Amino acid sequence: MSGNPFFETWDTPFAAPPFAAIAPEHFGPAFDRAIADHQAEIDAIADGTGEPGFDDVVGALERAGRSLRRVGGVFWNLAGADTDDSLQEIERNMSPVLARHWQKIGLDPKLFARVDALHARRDALDLTAEQRRLLDLTHAGFVRGGARLGEAERRRLSEIAERLARLGTSFGQNVLHDEKDFLLVLDGEADLAGLPPSLRDAAAQAAAERGLPGRHAITLGRSLIEPFLRFSTRRDLRETAFAGFASRGEHAGEHDNRPIVAEMVRLRAECAALLGFASYAHYKLDDTMAKTPEAVRGLLDRVWERARAKAARDEEALQEVVRQEGQNFALQPHDWRHYAEKVRRRDYDLDESEIKAYLVLDNVAAAAFDTATRLFGLTFAPRDDVPVYHADVKAFDVRDRDGRHMALFYADYFARPSKRSGAWNSGFRGQHNMDGGEQRPIVVNVMNFAKGGEGEPTLLSVDDARTLFHEFGHALHSMLTDVTYPSLAGTGVSRDFVEFPSQLYEHWLMRPEVLKRFALHHATGEPIPDALLERLQAARNFSQGFQTVEYCASAIVDMAFHTLTADEARSGVDPALVEAGTLEAIGMPKPIVMRHRTPHFAHVFAGDGYSAGYYSYLWSEMLDADGFGAFEENGIFDADTAEKLRANVLAAGNLRPPEEAYLAFRGRLPSVDTLLARRGLA
Structure with a gap:
């Protein structure tokens, strides 16, 4: 390709991005043209005359911005998974530009007038259930975004969005700097x-x-x-x-995230007040399953008390080991994992290194694939002819049992300095069936596993293996989606429902039916012994006090920041004091630290995805703990149960509210008691 690849047709398998032809200097012009094209499409919708119809308003909004989605799909994935100084500079420059662009669309009075007029006539329109759902969500999105506010308030919301975009980008890049440093x-x-x-x-x-x-x-x-x-x-x-x-993100100087957090919390609280909400948490939770901060804290507090009590008992056991070894120091956060491993070896005869010998990365990935084959009839064929953005990335053609192409799947498993930490599922292209055509998705799972030595296999811990299954559960949600309109596809569901498919999928990892086939010793190829498997199952809840405390503490601190009113936040927010005060109030055990301390809490501050939403993993765990029960009752690979899951959750995207989707799958709503029992905290 001699010109800018984003201005040309991609003649690659599955129209995958031609990564080798894409250079950093292509993104600026590509974004500029894509934004201009998108704005022209929006203006044409807003300037429409006559009575608005579904297809020339909502349908046109769904079609608009395809070139922007193509550019953004490539850029944002590279910015997270394989970045460099050039891409980071583009990220800093483009984040506020894109925020301004989307705010202009969301607050366009002429455009909203067309959507509002159409929504007012919704009962008289001959709409399908999917179209009615999309119309309701589109209208609600404009209203929640401030479309009914006065001009001064709309202008201030735009300023806030642009500033928050800059701050979120800086936050994430600061964390990456400290990790690389x-x-x-x-x-x-x-x-x-x-x-x-x-x-x-x-x-x-x-x-x-x-x-x-x-x-x-x-x-x-x-x-x-x-x-x-x-x-x-x-x-x-x-x-x-x-x-x-x-201490990532907590070092004085240009990479200090503490002032960024203070400003973000203040701006988010101001945004919520402009939109008529008591706090940012009230705003963010209004359209979720939880609905209110009170419901979230009710769940967190109930789980917290059980977890803290379990952690206190565990701390005493670990401290006793310290004493038995002739030491007299009080257990510290850098000691917990070390002494917990000793207790686990003593009480369950389990050695993490012994378990890892059976968890070879390639075999664990194959287990995730095979589970999807047995549940949903999917097959995964390696494609060496598909372009990839890094030599470590593998591509797979995903097909259903009838041979229909379902998705292109990228697996990017290894840590590297150019990749931000953590694990996530994303996409280079979404799914839709608009205008009589079919676009299948391009999905990517990104991990940060430590690569094995030269010529040696990569061995995973149980937590690593569980992470792989978790993200692959998200990938299935993205790959199996089958809806008409892109806004309703895949993982575009409420934040406290999106983790349900991923957490549900984790359950299959630890099943003997899976481990006996895929947990093979890296040197001998022998399957995991029954005795080791039994010990592993017996110790399943060994660290639940620690894990639940470090998770819940992060979720509670997230809520503490985002339940501040605009007046409280305006008076000044000291992130260190908010974190410390919140942890003191709930009685945080001293030898345990939050899973994500505030200065590197990227879920919450490197963007808006999980702000006032980190609780969602626990909320979704209520669903998955109960949901896997359907498979335990009927058979873990039962075809009818798997089809209910596929049809009502994985393929359905956001076609219906999450409560209805779960009821259609399970036939009842879950209880927190099932979650507590699964974690051994009942």
Whole structure:
């Protein structure tokens, strides 16, 4: 391609992005043209004359912006998974431009007048159920976005959105800076004390990738730092590693996220007040399953009390091990994982390194694929001819049992300095069936697993393997979607329902029917022994006190920030004080730290996705704990139950409210008691 690839047809398999032909300098002109084209399409809708009809208003809105979605789909995925200085500069420049563009559309009085007039006539229109749902959601989106406000208020909302976009981008880039900047180099056998061979191999690979061949190093990727905290017998090095992990985004200077958080909280509270809500949490929860902050806190508080009590008992057991070893220090956050591993070995005869020997990345991925085959008839064929954006990325052609192409799936599993931390599901292209055509999605799962040493397989912890299944559950939601309009497709559902399919899918990982086939020893190929499998199942809830406390603490702090009123936030927000005060009020155990401390809480502050919404993982767990019961009752690969899940949840996108979707699948709504029982907290 001699010109800008975004101005040309992509003659690639599945019309996949031609990554090798795309350079950073292509994005600016591509965004400029795409935004201009989109604005022209919007103006044409707003300037329409005569009585508005569904297709020339809502249908036209769904068609508009296709070139912008194509450019953005490539750019934002690369910005998260394989970024560099050039892409980060574009990200900083484009975030406020795009925020301004979308705010202009959402607050366009002429456009809203057309949508409003159409919505007023909704009962007289001959609409399908899907069209009626889309019309209602489109109208509600304009109203929630401030379309009915006066000109001054609309202008202020636009200013806030543009500023929040800048701040969110800076927040995420600051976290990535601190993650890239930290490297704990391990010198000699003394520094490697306690580390199993698989972790040593991964640390050697990490050092080699950072220009230190022959050395060992620990980065802040969870797949490296968590096992290091678990196995290293060097308490001083564990303290150094944990301090780096816990203080991301909290260093004075240009990469300090604390002032960013303070400003974001203030602006979000002001935005909510302009829209008529008591707080930003009230605004964000208004169209979710939870509905109110009170309902969220009711769930969190009930789970918190059980989890804190369990964690307190566990702390006593860990402290006793410290004493038995002749030490007299009080347990600290950098000690918990290390001594918990010792107790797990003692009480359940389980060694994390022993389990990892059976969890080879390629086999775990194959297990995720096979589970989807047995449940939904999907097949996954590797495609080496499909362009990829990094040599580590693999592409798969996904087809159903009738041979129909369902999706192109990218698997991007390994950590690297160009990738932000965490794990996520995203897409380069969405699904729709508009205008008699069919567009199937391009889906990507991104992880941060520590790559095995040269010539060695990559071995996963149970948590890593669970993460792979979790994100693949999201991918299935994206791949199986089959709706007419793109706004209703795939994971475009309420925040506290979107985690249901992903968390539900995790359950299959730990089933003997799956592990006996795919948990094969990396050296011998032997399946996981029954005795080890039984011990693993027995210890399933061993760390639930710790895990639930660190998660719930983050969710409660998220709500504390976003239930501040505009007046409270305007008077000044000190993020450190809000975090500390909230944790003190709930009695946070001192040896446990929030899973995501405020200065690196990217779910909440590197964008708006999970702001006042981090609770959603727990809310969705109510659904998945009960939902998997349907498979336990009927057979974990029961065809009828799987078809109910596919038809009413995975394929249906946002065709109906989440409560109705869940009822259609399960026949009842869930209870928190099932969640508590699953976590061993009942």
